Amino acid sequence: MDKYMEMIRIRFLMMLAYRTNYYTGILIYCINIGAYYFLWSAIYSGKSSIQGMSIEQMTTYVAVSWMARAFYFNNIDREIAMEIKEGKVATELIRPYSYLGMKTMQGLGEGIFRLLFLSLPGVVVTALLFPLHFSMNITTWMYFILSITLSFIINSELNLLAGVVTFFTLNNEGLLRAKRFIIDLFSGLILPISFYPDWAQQAMKYFPFQGISYIPSMIFTESFQGQAIINGLMFQLIWSVILLIPIQVLWKLAKKQLVIQGG
Amino acid sequence: MVNAIEVEKLRKEFKSYSSRSGLMGAFRDLFTRNYKTIRAVNDISFTVKQGEMVGYIGENGAGKSTTIKMLTGILTPTSGKVLVNGMNPHKERETFVQTIGVVFGQRSQLWWDIAVQESFRLLKKVYRVSDQDYKEHMGHVIETLDIGPLLDKPVRKLSLGQRMRCELAAALIHNPPLLFLDEPTIGLDVLVKLKIREFLKEINQKYNTTILLTTHDISDIEALCERVIMLDEGKIIYDGSLQHLKENWGEGKQIQFTFSKEVTDGELGALTSDLQVEWRKGEQANSWVAHVAPASISDVINRVVTRYEIQDINIHEIATEEIIRNIYEEGAVHG
Numbered sequence: 001m002d003k004y005m006e007m008i009r010i011r012f013l014m015m016l017a018y019r020t021n022y023y024t025g026i027l028i029y030c031i032n033i034g035a036y037y038f039l040w041s042a043i044y045s046g047k048s049s050i051q052g053m054s055i056e057q058m059t060t061y062v063a064v065s066w067m068a069r070a071f072y073f074n075n076i077d078r079e080i081a082m083e084i085k086e087g088k089v090a091t092e093l094i095r096p097y098s099y100l101g102m103k104t105m106q107g108l109g110e111g112i113f114r115l116l117f118l119s120l121p122g123v124v125v126t127a128l129l130f131p132l133h134f135s136m137n138i139t140t141w142m143y144f145i146l147s148i149t150l151s152f153i154i155n156s157e158l159n160l161l162a163g164v165v166t167f168f169t170l171n172n173e174g175l176l177r178a179k180r181f182i183i184d185l186f187s188g189l190i191l192p193i194s195f196y197p198d199w200a201q202q203a204m205k206y207f208p209f210q211g212i213s214y215i216p217s218m219i220f221t222e223s224f225q226g227q228a229i230i231n232g233l234m235f236q237l238i239w240s241v242i243l244l245i246p247i248q249v250l251w252k253l254a255k256k257q258l259v260i261q262g263g
Numbered sequence: 264m265v266n267a268i269e270v271e272k273l274r275k276e277f278k279s280y281s282s283r284s285g286l287m288g289a290f291r292d293l294f295t296r297n298y299k300t301i302r303a304v305n306d307i308s309f310t311v312k313q314g315e316m317v318g319y320i321g322e323n324g325a326g327k328s329t330t331i332k333m334l335t336g337i338l339t340p341t342s343g344k345v346l347v348n349g350m351n352p353h354k355e356r357e358t359f360v361q362t363i364g365v366v367f368g369q370r371s372q373l374w375w376d377i378a379v380q381e382s383f384r385l386l387k388k389v390y391r392v393s394d395q396d397y398k399e400h401m402g403h404v405i406e407t408l409d410i411g412p413l414l415d416k417p418v419r420k421l422s423l424g425q426r427m428r429c430e431l432a433a434a435l436i437h438n439p440p441l442l443f444l445d446e447p448t449i450g451l452d453v454l455v456k457l458k459i460r461e462f463l464k465e466i467n468q469k470y471n472t473t474i475l476l477t478t479h480d481i482s483d484i485e486a487l488c489e490r491v492i493m494l495d496e497g498k499i500i501y502d503g504s505l506q507h508l509k510e511n512w513g514e515g516k517q518i519q520f521t522f523s524k525e526v527t528d529g530e531l532g533a534l535t536s537d538l539q540v541e542w543r544k545g546e547q548a549n550s551w552v553a554h555v556a557p558a559s560i561s562d563v564i565n566r567v568v569t570r571y572e573i574q575d576i577n578i579h580e581i582a583t584e585e586i587i588r589n590i591y592e593e594g595a596v597h598g
Contacts, residue, residue: 006388017376091372093337094365095389096357256339
């Protein structure tokens with residue numbers, strides 16, 4: 001376990017190595033939250049609630065979604081793809097650790113860094129500019145923390161899956177781009193799932209995406225109450241277990257037919 | 264004596280496709296592709312004893328790196344048996360890699376953006392090296408390789424020579440009994456090369472570390488290895504001592520003549536037709552190199568000097584590189 005903790009530390013150091021990225025990161029979060037705030041204000045324009053959410057809940061939903069995204073979002077799919085493309089995966093496979101486990105830890109390091117140093121300052125700045133409603137209920141916070149942890153697991157598993165596919169295709173830039181867009185759209189980051197037409201909502205019950213952003217944000221804004229919270233968490237938990245299976249299978253196959261590119 | 268490496272009938276095949284030419288060809292490639300199987304390593308067998316330093320040489324694409332990748336557990340062999348440090352590298356990867364150190368000259372295994380010492384610290388944790396061992400062993404390594412002042416610099420700011428020394432140190436953090444070096448001296452200047460060779464000799468003596476080295480620089484092999492394994496098109500064409508190779512192939516001398524006038528191959532051939540000599544055109548104008556058996560040296564010099572006007576004569580020992588080139592040209596080692 002020690003080595004995995006150390007990897008989180010290293011990732012912190014790597015994020016700190018580029019300061020400009022850090023400052024522009026905060027700015028980008030504020031701009032994103034701000035843009036969605038104005039968009040939603042225009043959509044609401046006078047209506048007190050849409051689909052059972054007030055404008056205040058909606059802006060909080062947006063702010064929290066982005067804050068959670070800072071934590072669950074990572075680039076390990078791209079990194080795996082890159083390491084395979086450049087043949088760097090060779091040096092990873094001679095280390096006495098699980099490659100995918102180490103990648104997940106790097107993602108976690110990145111996530112914690114972004115959460116603490118990017119999105120918290122970002123949210124504080126936006127909270128000064130726009131009216132946000134943060135729950136004071138300690139249990140809501142507990143559920144939320146549990147929920148974004150599961151978000152991180154589901155999203156990382158999807159990233160690992162997309163990354164491991166590179167072992168077979170050797171170059172899957174297009175797939176990774178599509179995956180990123182699908183996750184932003186269907187996870188409820190851009191639009192809450194309850195705003196989708198009925199058939200789409202039904203269909204999305206069979207996909208893990210809403211476990212990434214929609215569920216934690218709904219918990220945080222207290223749009224989910226009682227049993228809905230438990231159902232949401234169970235949904236996330238089940239998916240985070242199911243996704244382990246294809247990863248293990250693909251990884252086994254991948255190792256067998258690994259080709260190290262570039263000598 | 265325990266064998267550090269045992270390899271039997273090891274084979275690796277890659278499936279690769281060739282692209283058709285032209286636009287139409289590219290369209291056809293979308294639907295069907297011409298696959299062909301390439302055998303990069305073709306049924307090789309050898310063993311390496313604990314404490315040996317072995318040079319593993321071959322032309323580009325001969326299958327050296329592929330072999331090393333199979334021995335280190337990165338690639339899965341198509342068929343054959345591999346036993347390294349008594350383990351199957353693919354079956355028990357995580358325990359196995361604890362017992363080896365690897366340096367790939369062409370790629371860095373240090374983390375690019377962070378200070379060298381942070382990489383070391385991480386590797387120390389990864390290999391579960393105790394503070395005491397680390398201080399003792401690495402203290403010495405850092406001192407010998409003279410990398411103390413580099414430790415707090417990020418890897419991207421190091422020169423190639425500095426980086427290579429750090430890479431070597433990183434591969435030795437857990438003091439492995441077996442070290443794989445894949446072109447460790449590529450692109451390095453003479454001083455760094457010498458330092459690295461000295462260091463490798465020292466750890467070999469001190470810890471009885473087995474070293475398998477691939478390189479294109481034959482002087483590395485001459486300085487370090489008693490034994491060479493030579494590979495050509497996936498097959499071992501020579502396995503034995505470097506000394507033996509030299510005695511059998513490096514017999515005789517090379518004599519380089521620089522004539523003041525133009526001389527042709529035919530004239531020289533006719534002049535020395537009854538002697539054991541081979542003529543080849545030299546690199547400069549009007550220069551010819553004679554490859555002469557020991558018995559004929561004085562005769563050749565005598566006849567050439569009396570017949571032509573000579574500007575310069577040089578006599579060389581036949582270089583190992585020359586020997587190896589000859590072997591590749593003939594494709595096999597006889598005797």
